[in-house]
Amino acid sequence: MINEKSRVRFAPSPTGYLHVGGLRTALYNYLFAKKNNGTFILRIEDTDRNRYVEGAVENLIKAINWAGLNFDEGPEAGGDFGPYMQSQRLHIYKKYADELIAKGKAYYCFCTPERLKTLKEEQEKQKLPQAKYDKHCLHLSNEEVEKNLKAGIPKVVRLNVIQNHTIKFDDVIREHVEFESNNIDDQVLIKSDGYPTYHLANVVDDHLMKITHVIRGEEWLSSTPKHVLLYDAFEWERPIFAHLPLLLNPDKSKLSKRQGDVAVEDYRDKGFLKEALINFVALLGWNAGDDKEFYYLDELINSFSLERVNKSGAVFDLQKLHWLNAEHLRKKSIAELLEMLKTEIQKSKFKSQNYSDNFLTLVIEAMKERVSFIKEFIDTCPYFYEAPTEYEQKAVEKNWNIETPEHLKKLKEEFASLNNPTKEDFEHSLTKVSEELNLGKGKLIHPLRLAVSGQSTGPGMFDLLFILGKDEVLKRIEAAIKKISV
RNA sequence: GGCGCGUUCGUCUAGUGGCUUAGGACACCGCCCUCUCAAGGCGGGGAUCACGGGUUCGAAUCCCGUACGCGCUACCA
Numbered sequence: 001m002i003n004e005k006s007r008v009r010f011a012p013s014p015t016g017y018l019h020v021g022g023l024r025t026a027l028y029n030y031l032f033a034k035k036n037n038g039t040f041i042l043r044i045e046d047t048d049r050n051r052y053v054e055g056a057v058e059n060l061i062k063a064i065n066w067a068g069l070n071f072d073e074g075p076e077a078g079g080d081f082g083p084y085m086q087s088q089r090l091h092i093y094k095k096y097a098d099e100l101i102a103k104g105k106a107y108y109c110f111c112t113p114e115r116l117k118t119l120k121e122e123q124e125k126q127k128l129p130q131a132k133y134d135k136h137c138l139h140l141s142n143e144e145v146e147k148n149l150k151a152g153i154p155k156v157v158r159l160n161v162i163q164n165h166t167i168k169f170d171d172v173i174r175e176h177v178e179f180e181s182n183n184i185d186d187q188v189l190i191k192s193d194g195y196p197t198y199h200l201a202n203v204v205d206d207h208l209m210k211i212t213h214v215i216r217g218e219e220w221l222s223s224t225p226k227h228v229l230l231y232d233a234f235e236w237e238r239p240i241f242a243h244l245p246l247l248l249n250p251d252k253s254k255l256s257k258r259q260g261d262v263a264v265e266d267y268r269d270k271g272f273l274k275e276a277l278i279n280f281v282a283l284l285g286w287n288a289g290d291d292k293e294f295y296y297l298d299e300l301i302n303s304f305s306l307e308r309v310n311k312s313g314a315v316f317d318l319q320k321l322h323w324l325n326a327e328h329l330r331k332k333s334i335a336e337l338l339e340m341l342k343t344e345i346q347k348s349k350f351k352s353q354n355y356s357d358n359f360l361t362l363v364i365e366a367m368k369e370r371v372s373f374i375k376e377f378i379d380t381c382p383y384f385y386e387a388p389t390e391y392e393q394k395a396v397e398k399n400w401n402i403e404t405p406e407h408l409k410k411l412k413e414e415f416a417s418l419n420n421p422t423k424e425d426f427e428h429s430l431t432k433v434s435e436e437l438n439l440g441k442g443k444l445i446h447p448l449r450l451a452v453s454g455q456s457t458g459p460g461m462f463d464l465l466f467i468l469g470k471d472e473v474l475k476r477i478e479a480a481i482k483k484i485s486v
Numbered sequence: 487g488g489c490g491c492g493u494u495c496g497u498c499u500a501g502u503g504g505c506u507u508a509g510g511a512c513a514c515c516g517c518c519c520u521c522u523c524a525a526g527g528c529g530g531g532g533a534u535c536a537c538g539g540g541u542u543c544g545a546a547u548c549c550c551g552u553a554c555g556c557g558c559u560a561c562c563a
Contacts, residue, residue: 013563048562113561129488130559156561174491183489183559191561198563222490222558245492252555280498283511287499291510310499313556317497320512330525369525380523395522430521445521457523 006038006212010064010071011202013045014056017263018063020316021217021247021255024281028244029215030069031282031304038212042074043084043205047195057085063264067274068297073209081209086201093196096204096234097157097189105233106189109137109158110148133158133186157190159199159229167225172213172242172306179225187226199223203230206239215242215306218313219254242306245285246313255316267321271373276325284314294327326372337364340374348378350385362467366459381458384467387476388454391484395456399446405481407437407444408451412477415470423466430462451480 010026012018018026033040042064044057061076073079083089100106111119116133123131138160140148148155165181189200196204206214221243231238247255255262261270267277279295287310288303295303329337341360345351363384367377378385414429415421421429430448434441445461452473458464465473 011563015563045563051562109561116561124487127487131488132559154561158561177490179489185559188561193561195561197561202563217557218491219557219563225490243491246557248556250497254557283498285498289500291500293498293511312492314499315497317512320498323512326525367524370523440521442521449522455522459523461521 006033006036007041007210008033008038008213008215009041009043009206009209009211011043011045011205011216012060013048013051014053014060015051016053016056016059017265018060019255019262020264020267020277020281021262023064023067023264023277024247024284025215025217025244026064026069027067027278027282027300028286028304028306028309031301032213032215032306033072034301035304039072040069041079041081041084041209041211042071042077043209044075044086045198045201046085046087047198047201049087049193049195059265063268066268067264067278086196086205089201089205090194090196092208093190093201093204094194097196097200100159100189100230100233101157103233104160106157106159107138108140108145108149108155109133109186109188110140110153110155111137112154130183130185132184135160135186138186154192156188156192158186159189159226159233161186161226161229167228169224169228169238169241171221171224172240173245173309173311174221174243177221177224181225181229184225184229199226199230203227203234203236207231207234207236211239213242213306214239215244218243218246242309245310247284248313248315250315252313252315254313260316260318271375272321272325273328275328276321279328280321280324284316285310294324322372329372329374330368334361334364337368337374337377341377344374344378348375350378353385355385359467362463366463366467370459381453383453383455383458383464387472387479388452391450391454391480392456395446395450396484399450399456400484404447404484407433407439408447408477408481410437411444411448412474415465415477416474418470421466421470423462426465427462448477451484452476 008029010022010029012022012026030040032038042061044060046052046057057075061074064071071077073081074084075082086093097106101108111133115136119134120131137158161181161184163182167179167181167184168176170176187199188197190196205211224241224243228238249255249259251259253259261267264277268274275296278297278300282295282300282304283293286304286308289308292303332340338357338360341364345353345355363377363381367381371377371380382388411430411433414433415426418425418429430441430444434444437444446456449458449461449464450456452464452468468476
């Protein structure tokens with residue numbers, strides 16, 4: 001291990017989408033690799049033919065790339081140890097399974113599913129502490145095995161777990177962990193369809209691909225002793241294990257589809273920034289030990305260490321994600337926001353309108369501090385894009401009285417006299433009118449805002465007037481006077 | 487049931503024997519700013535550090551037990 005470059009892998013099974021927990025696992029692997037000048041590998045664990053999903057691998061890669069993580073080796077990135085699809089490596093697993101059988105560390109099992117089922121039921125009836133395979137086929141003679149093989153009887157290969165042995169291993173996050181071998185089943189290594197199970201494929205591939213650190217979810221901790229047994233049986237050096245805490249639902253169960261969005265595609269489609277998702281997910285189970293909460297990916301690489309990963313599960317808290325999204329949005333340049341807003345407009349009902357960059361830039365500057373999502377540059381302030389068709393009822397009741405139309409008419413006249421008014425010009429005019437009427441500026445501003453935007457909240461009044469422009473403002477005041485009645 | 491892992495404000499967490507009347511962040515509440523809403527600033531409530539025993543002059547921090555939660559317990563990963 002000394003002087004060897006770190007090599008880590010993200011090894012998902014292709015279920016059709018990228019789980020946010022998977023994203024975090026991928027991220028920690030990526031951060032670890034980049035921090036240590038190592039290699040980040042994608043390996044697809046597609047050994048369950050029943051769960052094959054069309055297009056899943058492409059989706060997975062797309063989602064991870066969207067998040068900004070790139071692989072150094074993998075199905076698309078290439079590399080010296082491929083193929084990186086386990087379904088294409090069947091002959092390799094077979095070879096190693098044979099090696100294990102020859103060593104007596106594994107054996108053929110011809111038991112039918114029916115026998116296995118009744119065995120399990122009997123064991124449960126006897127209230128045995130641990131239901132396990134009874135090693136029945138381990139005791140078959142060589143002749144019987146040969147005979148069954150020749151006859152083509154369906155078979156699996158099982159790991160021959162030795163008894164009365166304590167299996168010990170170290171984990172960067174859990175420290176020292178021990179299991180009694182008597183509690184471990186003679187795990188199937190090769191299924192009757194010839195495909196390997198996760199346990200065999202995983203260990204063989206991690207070894208062959210020279211993986212130095214196995215960084216994966218805590219749900220794998222319980223099967224790690226099986227993996228350790230395999231490494232020992234092959235007489236291979238074990239990798240360093242790091243089992244990550246789980247991501248949790250608000251009720252503390254393992255984060256699942258049933259209780260909300262779980263696919264990174266869902267968050268992407270809802271308008272979350274990749275920067276925010278990455279930042280958020282990085283902080284679920286890890287921190288640098290300081291008070292820093294806002295991170296970009298390259299900063300995470302700098303600060304990351306496996307030793308500082310927490311032990312306990314973390315609830316996926318949408319509120320904090322929202323906050324981070326707003327924070328990252330505000331840190332974006334006007335130019336970036338402009339591009340994003342333009343594509344957002346293409347998805348909106350205003351797509352046929354042709355707004356100038358200049359106009360949209362003004363909208364962005366006015367709204368930047370007031371939004372958490374790009375789409376809110378449209379949704380929360382539609383009045384920039386079209387005249388209000390209705391007026392917030394509560395605000396009408398509060399700010400519109402019998403004298404309001406007169407006041408607005410006066411304002412309108414004053415505005416009409418302006419030539420190419422700036423924001424300051426609008427303000428001077430309003431101040432002038434408020435003095436003439438002997439009214440507080442607020443008494444004019446609130447109804448004016450309502451008339452011009454239909455809403456009671458929004459950016460600074462004079463910014464709003466300036467962005468809309470004199471002609472539009474005059475038109476809207478006129479319309480409001482006609483439409484709003486007390 | 488068995489095995490394993492975990493347990494600090496509602497949530498994410500800092501904390502590795504005295505600096506802690508347990509710190510920060512999100513959320514919540516109030517005040518300031520102010521034409522509104524945000525943003526920003528200031529402040530507040532909120533954790534008997536799961537519980538019970540030890541060890542120690544001293545424990546959230548070390549040890550033991552209990553409880554609770556979660557994970558695994560497939561020819562799924």
